[in-house]
Amino acid sequence: MKELDNATLIRQTLEGQEKPFEILIDRYQKVIYNVALRMLNDVQDAEDIAQTVFIKVYQNLRTFDFKHKFFNWIYRMAINESLNLGEQRRRFEGLEVDYASEDHSPEKNYESLELSNQVGSSLMGIEPEYRILIILKHLQELSYGEISYILEMSEKKVKSRLFTARHLLKDVMVKRGIKK
Amino acid sequence: MIDDKHLQLIHQEIDGENSSEESEAVQKYMLKNEEAKTLYSDLNALSNLLNQVDAKDPSPNLKKNILNSIQPYKSSSREKTPVIGGVIQNIKSVFQIKYGFAFASGLAAGLILFVLYGNQNLQTPANKISNFYGTMIPKEADNNLQSVSFFEINLDEVTGSVHVKNGKDVVLFEIQLNSSQNIDVHLGFNKDELEFGGLSKGDHPSRGAIEYDANQVNLTTKAESSTLILFKRLASDAKINFRLSQNGNTLLEEVMTTGN
Numbered sequence: 001m002k003e004l005d006n007a008t009l010i011r012q013t014l015e016g017q018e019k020p021f022e023i024l025i026d027r028y029q030k031v032i033y034n035v036a037l038r039m040l041n042d043v044q045d046a047e048d049i050a051q052t053v054f055i056k057v058y059q060n061l062r063t064f065d066f067k068h069k070f071f072n073w074i075y076r077m078a079i080n081e082s083l084n085l086g087e088q089r090r091r092f093e094g095l096e097v098d099y100a101s102e103d104h105s106p107e108k109n110y111e112s113l114e115l116s117n118q119v120g121s122s123l124m125g126i127e128p129e130y131r132i133l134i135i136l137k138h139l140q141e142l143s144y145g146e147i148s149y150i151l152e153m154s155e156k157k158v159k160s161r162l163f164t165a166r167h168l169l170k171d172v173m174v175k176r177g178i179k180k
Numbered sequence: 181m182i183d184d185k186h187l188q189l190i191h192q193e194i195d196g197e198n199s200s201e202e203s204e205a206v207q208k209y210m211l212k213n214e215e216a217k218t219l220y221s222d223l224n225a226l227s228n229l230l231n232q233v234d235a236k237d238p239s240p241n242l243k244k245n246i247l248n249s250i251q252p253y254k255s256s257s258r259e260k261t262p263v264i265g266g267v268i269q270n271i272k273s274v275f276q277i278k279y280g281f282a283f284a285s286g287l288a289a290g291l292i293l294f295v296l297y298g299n300q301n302l303q304t305p306a307n308k309i310s311n312f313y314g315t316m317i318p319k320e321a322d323n324n325l326q327s328v329s330f331f332e333i334n335l336d337e338v339t340g341s342v343h344v345k346n347g348k349d350v351v352l353f354e355i356q357l358n359s360s361q362n363i364d365v366h367l368g369f370n371k372d373e374l375e376f377g378g379l380s381k382g383d384h385p386s387r388g389a390i391e392y393d394a395n396q397v398n399l400t401t402k403a404e405s406s407t408l409i410l411f412k413r414l415a416s417d418a419k420i421n422f423r424l425s426q427n428g429n430t431l432l433e434e435v436m437t438t439g440n
Contacts, residue, residue: 021250025243033238044400047242054246089403119233137195138230144197163191170226178229 006070014061025054028071031140032078038135039082041124045089049081056081075136075150083128118178125172130165137162182216190216194223325352329436337426338363344420344436346413350377351438353409353420357401363431366423367397367409373418374438377410413438 004012004023012020029050036049057074064073123131136142136150147162148155182190189206192198198206210217329344340357351374357363371394391398397409411418417439424432 022243022247025246029238029242029246030235033242034235037236043236043239047239047245050238050242051246051249055249058250115229116233116236119230134230138227139233139235144195159188159191163188166191166194166223166226170222173226173229 007066010061010064010066010070013058021058024057024070028074029054031071032074035075035078035135035140036082038120038123038139039079039128039131040086040089041120045085049078049085052081053077069149072146072150076152079132079150083132086128118173118176122169122172122176122178125176126165126168130161130168133158133162133165134169182213182219186213186216187219190220190223193220194227328438331434333357333424333432335424335431337361337431338424342422342434342436344438346438349413351411351413351418351420353411354406355401355409356406357424358404359402361426362400362402364425365399365401365407366421366425368395368421368423369411369418370415371395373413373415374420375412375414377412411438 004020006024006027009020009024013024032053033046033050037043037046040046040049053074056077064070123134126134132151133147136147142150144155144158144162148158151158153161186206186209189198189202189209193203193206206216206220210220325345325347327343328346329342331342333340333342338357338359340355340359342356343354345352345354353367355365357365375394376392376397399407401407411420417437420436420438422432422434422436423430
């Protein structure tokens with residue numbers, strides 16, 4: 001069966017159908033969850049963000065501009081929500097690392113989980129404005145152009161920040177003995 | 181020393197963004213510049229390491245929680261019903277929520293408040309929903325609700341307050357908490373006296389899904405949180421057993437009256 005594009009699913013949702021929005025959730029919940037998870041290093045916060053993002057998407061679906069890509073819109077929303085919540089948490093208590101507190105994939109082997117935790121905690125060692133570049137480029141595998149659109153900054157600035165982010169992350173990992 | 185131009189080419193090489201000419205140029209440069217070669221090697225190792233990190237699966241409940249959360253918005257987003265009729269319809273749907281996991285929004289509170297305070301200037305239910313989403317009761321609207329129970333919490337583990345307010349057919353339970361660790365909040369009630377209707381998250385949201393069934397609502401908070409929980413009143417002398425706990429240890433337990 002032909003896979004429906006996002007614009008069609010949005011139109012069908014706006015017409016009152018329920019299934020199309022479920023397909024959008026299926027399509028993007030993991031991506032949004034992972035962006036938030038890497039930004040905040042907290043599984044519960046990441047789920048809160050994913051939930052909030054989809055509620056806002058649903059509430060604001062009528063305002064969606066079909067000239068733009070849906071995934072850029074939802075990415076941007078997830079990033080903004082993550083930055084806002086991260087800032088709130090930081091102001092109140094400082095971020096804690098409880099990344100390993102909940103894992104929904106028990107079949108994952110120890111090494112994979114360990115690596116994931118090390119990368120997760122190392123990412124928290126760099127500022128959010130650099131962290132997001134690493135997440136979008138390396139973990140979400142987006143192009144410079146896509147990152148530029150999502151973060152609303154020039155490709156030149158994306159490259160510059162990404163390169164700095166890599167150096168910062170490398171330094172954090174070296175300090176933690178993760179990388180030689 | 182690596183010049184800026186070649187530094188950029190090294191990074192672009194890592195990202196696979198160089199043209200064949202640029203790739204050739206950077207390879208040649210690394211042959212005669214040991215520092216550039218080391219940097220490329222380090223960045224390549226970093227990139228490979230990051231590429232090995234698998235995406236995590238969210239909780240299997242996430243989709244269900246999202247669908248539950250947007251349920252109250254459905255009728256208002258689909259069709260333009262008369263304001264009062266649409267609101268009442270939404271309230272009914274909120275009160276028909278059955279058992280399971282849910283992560284409710286401020287819709288129920290917003291709609292109830294709309295009915296209670298009857299603002300004539302409202303345009304559509306959707307506008308009203310967005311106005312109330314994530315907010316608590318406006319101070320100026322408080323007059324129509326009667327405060328029936330209030331106390332402050334001053335424990336080592338958590339501080340804050342609990343406020344129970346009484347409307348005609350509703351009970352509003354306001355909880356404001358401050359804690360550095362997870363605090364579990366339990367509200368127990370008799371299903372013949374109260375029915376859970378929904379909750380509104382404040383500026384500092386409670387964490388995770390709320391869990392509820394016919395006799396209880398449980399949620400977990402951390403840091404600064406403010407939550408308004410809405411009940412439909414089925415009996416005039418309904419009581420709520422309020423309990424705070426941490427790691428299974430009860431910190432505080434109070435039976436709160438909701439009657440006049």
